[in-house]
Amino acid sequence: MARGAATRDHRAGRGGDSAGYPAGVTEHDQLSRELVATWDAGAATYDRLPRHGIRHDDERRAWRRLVAAILGDPAHAAVPRLRVLDVGTGTGVLALLAAELGHDVTAVDLSPGMLGQARRRALDTGLAVTWLEGDAAAPPVEPDSFDAVVCRHLVWTLADPAGAIAAWRGPLRPGGLIAVIDGWYARQPPPVRWAARAAGRLVKRNGPDGDSHEHPYRPDQLARLPLARQSGTAAIANAMVAAGLTHVRVRPLVEIERIERAHQSFAERLADPWRRYLATGRSPREG
Numbered sequence: 001m002a003r004g005a006a007t008r009d010h011r012a013g014r015g016g017d018s019a020g021y022p023a024g025v026t027e028h029d030q031l032s033r034e035l036v037a038t039w040d041a042g043a044a045t046y047d048r049l050p051r052h053g054i055r056h057d058d059e060r061r062a063w064r065r066l067v068a069a070i071l072g073d074p075a076h077a078a079v080p081r082l083r084v085l086d087v088g089t090g091t092g093v094l095a096l097l098a099a100e101l102g103h104d105v106t107a108v109d110l111s112p113g114m115l116g117q118a119r120r121r122a123l124d125t126g127l128a129v130t131w132l133e134g135d136a137a138a139p140p141v142e143p144d145s146f147d148a149v150v151c152r153h154l155v156w157t158l159a160d161p162a163g164a165i166a167a168w169r170g171p172l173r174p175g176g177l178i179a180v181i182d183g184w185y186a187r188q189p190p191p192v193r194w195a196a197r198a199a200g201r202l203v204k205r206n207g208p209d210g211d212s213h214e215h216p217y218r219p220d221q222l223a224r225l226p227l228a229r230q231s232g233t234a235a236i237a238n239a240m241v242a243a244g245l246t247h248v249r250v251r252p253l254v255e256i257e258r259i260e261r262a263h264q265s266f267a268e269r270l271a272d273p274w275r276r277y278l279a280t281g282r283s284p285r286e287g
């Protein structure tokens with residue numbers, strides 16, 4: 001299913017549009033490289049971050065149930081084993097859960113550091129996944145070779161999420177599934193916002209494991225990411241429709257929220273307005 005050699009620079013050559021970047025590197029590519037460098041630098045500690053890594057058994061069971069609900073559990077008779085592509089796999093959270101269920105998984109990321117962690121976890125658990133270094137917005141795989149494309153915590157960090165989602169129709173068979181897990185920010189009235197900020201400062205002060213819920217990106221980078229600061233789920237639904245998907249549906253991930261929040265302190269809960277969603281859609285059967 002992998003197409004050719006996947007390298008960090010495989011998008012170069014599309015014709016650069018910005019002075020100051022190496023030949024063939026677009027401004028969009030350059031932003032993507034900068035952002036991925038952030039993940040690369042934090043790869044070794046990513047799995048320790050609350051609400052990013054899966055740190056507790058009950059959380060793990062809930063994520064496994066969710067992945068089984070999305071893809072099916074081939075342990076049950078008549079549930080097929082799917083060919084699954086996990087884009088922006090990071091340390092392989094979704095990829096490894098899908099492989100554990102028995103699916104045939106390929107996973108793509110641009111960060112060698114994150115992929116290194118994913119490979120290590122696969123070795124530790126004895127699970128087989130094909131890991132590819134490449135761009136999630138143009139996955140280096142064969143057309144029409146997957147039943148499902150999944151991603152978690154990726155779309156908020158893309159400069160053109162609708163373009164990337166449209167590109168995932170290429171590797172998918174007609175009628176195949178696209179499942180996006182990500183988050184949005186609950187609107188808070190000013191007094192709650194002030195309390196949340198104070199709680200955030202407290203959480204930050206209280207040690208390296210505290211999740212400050214801050215983006216790791218600079219404001220000028222965030223400003224170029226259409227899904228980074230959403231206060232609802234309309235934008236992801238619109239992006240999926242704009243990408244030409246059918247049967248688009250967005251729902252909150254209530255069970256995972258509840259379990260994660262049970263592991264947070266009062267201050268962490270107060271400081272954290274982030275809510276999870278699952279958005280699904282189908283590649284059209286024709287065209």
Ligand SMILES: C[S@@+](CC[C@H](N)C(=O)[O-])C[C@H]1O[C@@H](n2cnc3c(N)ncnc32)[C@H](O)[C@@H]1O
Nearest residue numbers: 039088089090093109110111114135136152153
């Ligand atoms: C917040 S992490 C999420 C990782 C993982 N999916 C998870 O659920 O924990 C974002 C990941 O997306 C990757 N990423 C961001 N932009 C990318 C791109 N254009 N192509 C491939 N990977 C990308 C980063 O390297 C990072 O591993």
